[in-house]
Amino acid sequence: MKYAAIQNYINGQFISSSSDRMLDVISPVDGSHLSTVPLSNNQDLDAAVQAAKVAFPIWSRTPIKERVQVFFRYKALLEKNLKELALLVQEENGKTYDEAVAEIEKGAELSEFACSLPQLIPGEVLEVSRGVECRTEHVPLGVVASIVPFNFPSMVPNWTIPNAIALGNCMIIKPSEKVPLSVGRLADLLQEAGLPAGVFNIVHGDGDVVNAICDHPGIEAVSFVGSTKIAKLVYQRATSTFKRCLALGGAKNHLIVLPDAIPSMTAQNITASMAGCAGQRCMAASAMVAVGPVDHIIEKLCEEAQKVVPGKNLGAVINRASKERIERYITEAESQGAKVLVDGRSPKVEGKENGTYVGPTVIDYVRPDMAIAQEEIFGPVISIMRTNTVDEALAIENANPYGNAASVFTQNGGMARYVMDKASAGMVGVNVGVPVPREPFSFGGWNESRFGVGDITGKSSIEFWTKLKKSTTKWNPEAGINWMS
Template sequence: METDKSHRFSQLILCTAPAPLENFVGGVHVATADWDSSQVENSDKFITVTNPANGDVVTYCPISKQADVDHAVKVAAEAFGGWSARTMKDRAQIMIRFHQLIVKHRDELADLIVREHGKTKTEALGEIDKGNETIEYAISLPQLTQGKIAEVARGITCQDSRRPLGVVASIVPFNFPFMVPMWTLPLVVGLGNTIVLKPSEKVPLTMNRVAALFREAGFPPGVINIVNGAADTANLLSSHPGVRAVTFVGTSHVAELIYKKGTSIGKRVLALGGAKNHLVANPDCNIEMTAQDVVNSFTGCSGQRCMAASVLLTIGPQPKLIAEIVKRSKSLVFGQDAGAGKMGPVIDAASVKRINAYVTESEWQGAEILLDGRKMPAPVGLENGYWCGPSIVLHKKKSDKMLREEVFGPALSILEVASKEEAIEFENANPYGNAACIYTQDPWTADWFTKNFSAGMLGVNIGVPVPREPFSFGGINRSRFGDSDITGEGAINFFTWTKKITTKWAVPVDSNWMS
């Protein structure tokens, strides 16, 4: 069953009963093989998607099975020949139109993210803009991927050129419904590959809407495909024999499994995992700037981002800084409209329970609760939503679980250490390696920390040190399984292979300088 639903988003918003989604394969929306729209609730064919702010059902996400994944990969493989044969400039022209459409529909897409994810409108707009930066980078691929050519000996030249791999699978998480898909998709197809993307089953609406923009921009059918589903669908896609490369963003446990399985059967795999990001406050830090930056880092997107602050290490006692962090955190209010000082809900009830459990366990272990987000009441009329206020915990023991495990919510652990060496020892002992930051006014101290942090993305007075294009995104240790970063030059290398051509011509015997 195939239907062309250019206005599916409008229908979805206007209809009284939430409409189930379909996959997007070959340029059209396609029902899953065992589709039964009469049985969407309490069905093994669909996953109920709720609005985190109020618990209302917004749509039903289909669960793609083997036949659905087979179909999507087959269509992508068939589109690869024609798409890869186009010039890089030709593909970039389509990407320019896609970029313009994202700008045109920016507000609409942000509203969708607010609705299905729970972000504030300001955060959602920022996510759209950040994702569009990667699209802009992909538009520059004709200039970025020019091969080298050189005369390496008399009459002999060497040159190289990048060639696409084939079908790429991209499996993305719930926390950034637009930005994380855009880490891979523009570069994958801009370099001449085709793609099968699996959005998170918790936030499928945004990419469902973007699918129509792929078609409007002029991407040929089959170049970009979307299959919906949960863990089983991701496993089918990542292990499919027709897929040449796999990218994944999620927990470290699953990232490692996908990496090991994929590489064992000859696929390229880049799997990004979890994080436990440490911020260090040197005694000379600017209190006002540091406090606001720490609050922004651990509460932004309700703490549901792999670059969020998790642990603040203060070198020596810093009561004024801690008091200022608590004061600014207390001023935050629940809400999703645009503007500063707002916090949206977390993604689901399980997240609220998990985050609060870390705070409760820390309290049992003797930690001091400086700010208790467990007691922050939900907004009036939204009591059925998944609201979780900011919590700040001052730890007495380094062994506390909250200090060592990924919480993934608006909860900050604070631990006092005696020296910069102790701070580095504690940060280096954590198994992850996404981000770390030093707050100081001394460049020599900043240099020492950036040289000794065990993390891939570092900040100096910046608590969310996400690189901006052309610099690439990627951690180390158990935050990344694979040898490349997921954006920038690392992604260009990952999504292509290089042809090396050495040429020598014999000089014709009857030639002269006039030939």
Template sequence: MKYGISKNYGNGQWLESKGELIDVYSPVNGELIAQTYNSKKEELDEIVEAATIAQQAWGALTLKKRSEVLYSYRNLLLKHREELAVINHEENGKSMGEAYAGIDKAIELTEFACSIPQLAAGEIEEVSRGVVCRTERRPLGVVASITPFNFPVMVPHWTVPNAIAMGNAIIVKPSELTPLSAAMMAKLWKEAGLPDGIFNIFNGGKDAVEAISDHPQIQAVSFVGSTPVAQIVYKRATSNLKRSLALGGAKNYLVVAPDAHPVSAPSDIVASATGMSGQRCMAASVMVMLGDSEHILDSVVEKITAQKAGVDIPPIVSMESIAKIENYIENAEKLGAKILVDGRTQKHGPGYNFGGTVIDWRGLQDKMPLEEVFGPVLEVVEADNLKEALEIQQASPYGNAGSVFTQNGRVSDEALRGLQAGMLGVNIGVPVPREPFSFGGIKGSKYGFGDITGKLSLDFWSHLTKITTKWNTEEKADWMS
């Protein structure tokens, strides 16, 4: 094994576990590259206890003082950019270009956290003669972040830098498929000068998630993953009187008008559908053809047909995921859908490779399952007019992203008003906002209030304390004085 055992991390130390070992295989070549623990629930106590003690001193520091560590950490991310990208590539299967993009986004997210001393500054006002009200943000204590396999570096940086900047200690539960990036993060936080006990790792699967959701000293839990699990985590954490923000899956619709740009539109649609092998909650899932858009579809089919699995499309994270994608395609065939491009023909080793797929549901679109595929699969439906196209999207139980491809301003405006999603785009296949704008969907794509990044995340990771002070004055102006 190239990387050995990826251990738990608490109070600045690498910790053994009594739990069974989980093998970690690289999607790139199918080789065993590491192992991690399926940790026992009771092993979380030691990590939380040390984190609770460490957080008291960390939370007592000023925002400005805490941000100094964040600046150092940001510079270390930049210094170790290539090493992190290689780890990302090997454990997740991302192409090196995609891996670098994930690291760069993590750096951007950390830079946002460095600006928190300016963003979290409290308000103050003399509300009456001699009476002053002010607000300040105070940390929650020990918090947790449960992160997915598809972005082992970027997604933890949605939560970790902001939570730490706000004065919390945090426990990260990475996916058991991709534990190595979190271990690298621990090393960089320690080198940056973060006190022991503030950044921690608790490895495992279902038992680890349940232990975090149930632990009485953990004040808040964030989660990113599939919708069914997001629902479970949100219900379990909130039933234990924690605050929780759980992001689920998505099935994102792209409305394509006949006047969509004939070159850029197909390119953006394909990049969204098959980029990162479709394993992202912002991937294009369904192309809604508005009117006569056949020429756009022809170009999309041509481009996906030309892509090579393992070269243009990175590997799928596991053979189990490939089996789920294959089952979806087989079911679509049974229901009568046409397979315009079949990724199963490019299923080959040694890595977990699978080709781009286009499924045509036109004439049968009421039979198209509403479930998320989470692979390089684009489904096609049609609409006679924009109203009908929007109704198709609105019927989705998810609400992460929605886009419209058109060169007509009126069509764009109407689509933006009607699309029901938290992140919308015009002529953009992946409408992810940049910092300081926040990331977050609606409907079945998010459970909890607020967004996981940007300014709204500060509310999640802190208490807003309101303070009123009164100094007696000779002149009584009103009742508050």
């Protein structure tokens, strides 16, 4: 075991769980044993909630201009420790080093945005009647929780940590039990940046802790990122106890390719979107809808896909179960008549034979009714469906239940606008494989990719992590009595 047994982080200290249930943490890179993680219980969660409740009165009354100073320092610490943090992400998640670096850099960008919050949430004041003023201000909720997935061990936690805490809340985070190491290092850096004890806490565990978070009366709001199946359950359970909840689910992102698209740019962008982070991201290109004669672009796509080599510029998928599930989708589609143009099943990675890799896979002549065309694969696989018109392509995109992302590849501005207007997705792109907006624009999909109101990052997150207080004041008795009195 490379690392010491993982502990919870409560009230500024790493402490052992009161549970004796443990889970091995295995690196998907080479199958090595990294550590063990506790599957915590209600007693552990209660301790974290209590620590956060004790810290909340002082932290919430600290002026926001002072609170964000923590995140100025935290951003600098992320950058200072970038290499170490990236190597840790690579080790526990399996992505390439360059992808892990990009993840840490995005965390720094998210922290930078949090530092701008004092300029974004000043209250409004208006003299509504002679001598009478109305005022609004954003007030923190209290103790909040964030449940995060395995695919971005550092970045997705930073979707919520900086904004929620800078806005005055105290947080409990539940990392994925598959990748529990990175969040512990973030706790170290937050403490080094000057965050008071109890403001940020970590409780490790599995579904039992997720349910306990949804049920706990001391938690005011829950954010979740994961599969749509679990997102629905979390949203239903959390809101049934009258909590705020924003639960982000899965996706099936469609890239509509027109014949006039630039072949090299299109192929490079689709390949990067499909294979980046081994396809384990909710913004990955999963379905390409080819409109008319685009064989020249598909040929170029296959050439680009073959440049992506497992173990070199393509990372591993998270575990053996994921590898087997992804490869089953490919085999099933092939048996149903689809044509595998680039086959990534069972690649050999020298020196990493125990790693869990799937090579880039391009499948043509996929029908919309096939499972591979409808379900989230979460692997480096692109399914090509063929249509004759843009409206047919949009019908396929609109019929899918998800709504994270959609892109169109074309040089026709009018056609691009047409697709952007009609695509049923919260994030759309033109000639962009991964249309994720940069800060201060927020991240969030539609339909069954998101449950709840608002987005998880950017300006939209302010409404989720705060409540609005409205005050009316009158100081001059000579103003008289009117309907405002």
